[in-house]
Amino acid sequence: MIEQIVFYLFGGILLLSASMVVVMRNPIHSALFLVLSFFASSAIWLLLQAEFLAIALVLVYVGAVMVLFLFVVMMLDINIATVRAGFARFLPVGITVAVLMVTAMGLVVGADYFMSDTYMAIKSVGSDYSNTKELGITLYTEYLFQFEVAGAILLVAIIAAISLSMNKSKITKSKNPQDQVFVKKQDRLRVVKMQSETKGTES
């Protein structure tokens, strides 16, 4: 009973904050609502006794990804007016698609068809049970292949990001720190011998 209350509470917060992400005018507010929705979904994971996933979600998404995201949002000067320009025009189409999707989903997604009877209720386990360990064992045995492919995908993401952002052309001006360290006095300073000027010689 109490579990159901907690589930609906956090489920409600999740839905509400997720829709606020879309609706909010200020991108910073959207990002903060996204943080809230991550918290709510990690609470739902805790209900499923998946402690590791719940904590990883908070640590990785809230702690790292969203902070970076906020930095980017604050650094970019996003003009909300241009982003919202087509909003009214595309609203009817959007609403039609959304209503269709929700109706179809409502007909299909339900406890009757999702074999909820065949899934066992979550076993209650003792405090010495390690969720992390179980997850690790599954990940490195049953899903080893997928795990390796996911690693390759991350490597490709790094290569792509670096090759797209690294620009060696003349447009970017950069200093080479090594050259700066090894600079000598004679590279920068030129001593010019001049005849001394005296005041009031002419006229």
Add this chain to the structure above:
Amino acid sequence: MMNADLIIAIPEITLLALACLVLMVDAFSKDPLHLLTYWTTQASLLVVLALVLYYFPENVQVAFNGSFVSDSMSAILKIFMCGISFVVFLYSHEYLKEHKCLKGEYFVLGLFAVLGMMIMASAYSLLSVYLGLELLSLSLYAMVAMQRDSSSASEAAMKYFVLGALASGMLLYGISMIYGLTGSLQLVTIADKINLDDTNRMFLVYGMIFMIIGIAFKLGAAPFHMWVPDVYQGAPTSVTLFISTAPKLAAFAMSMRVLVDGLMPLVEDWQSILMILSVLSMATGNIIAIAQTNIKRMLAYSTIAHVGFLFLGMISGTSSGFSGSMFYIISYALMSMGAFGMIILLGRNGFEADMLDDFKGLSERSPWFAFIMLCLMFSMAGVPPFLGFWSKWFVLKELVASGFVELAGIAVIFSIIGVYYYLRIIKLMYFDKPESMTAIKSSKQMRAVLSLNGLLILALGLSPNILMSLCLTAIAG
């Protein structure tokens, strides 16, 4: 048990290792032509090709707890993927060198894309299908965007990325539906579960529709084709060449794995969906292609039309129909490779020969390459005795044998409409005066390989049974 698994996946493991090696080689080379990177890339592809041939599976071998399969279909597709990528990289190197936008990452990302394709060809669980697809798409997005100072390439990359992400989302949504209903991600288990109990068939179909949308997006079938013309036109020709060849084989493999290995019990349902997609694709592709003046854009619409034809073989629902589809997609990849190779051949530094008018009077400038282009265009149009005729013939034959006579009739009408824009290029080449008499300058190897490419279309067209028997063993075994 683990060692046996590793041997089954040895081509993929080797390719991953070699791709990392190429990455390191490129990071430490200072050569502006990236010759060492290029040759290691090509050598890697040949090594992987040799490994696939050496470990050619005699029966279906499943590894990694049912997430990876090696059968003759995956092996034959992998052979073509490696071979086609080899030629594609050869053409691309020429193009990138000529247009002074050579970057070593092109080859590294290309190798990772090939790895993604091979994983898709061998995927036996929905999760592997998805991961292989993502590995392929992510590499392709970056390859399209690589020319940073070209605004059209950036725009194409953005469109490709956003629509590709949407398609992946659709696919994942369908996967999660099917997983929720059957409780399994493994394709064989899914098929068994549906065979045992299909009381909630309607809901399975609901999930399947999302997966088909994802597949149709990736193949570029109408009405999910919007990205194809823009990406083909905007991307550098070297990347368009790559996108339009080997990844099509992977997309075919993905649809075979998902629809035939996993969802064969729902065959009546996906047949009717594919029928709609197929007719729409053939109509949009063939009719809109007529209005194009840019040859890259025209070939993009021609791809859409060809995807419609590819679906016809799958609609027939028999194993010989699937072989026909496989024959179709392999021959399409070979033809498309040649056609984009011709665009690269005619281009020079700062000039892309991507308008139809650039082909005017090619027979006077270079009779030999006009003949090669003639072979390619006749083949795409489906004129006997070229390869393209046989691919259409096999697909239509199976379709009629399965009783879809009306659909075959529609397909014939649309392919007749399509003949117009292929023949227009031939008319431009042979009956119009050239706008400039600039000599075609390109390296000997490019000329030799492109000539072989065109002659291969003719040779395979004269003896189509070699390729067809390969495709028949691929599906049957």
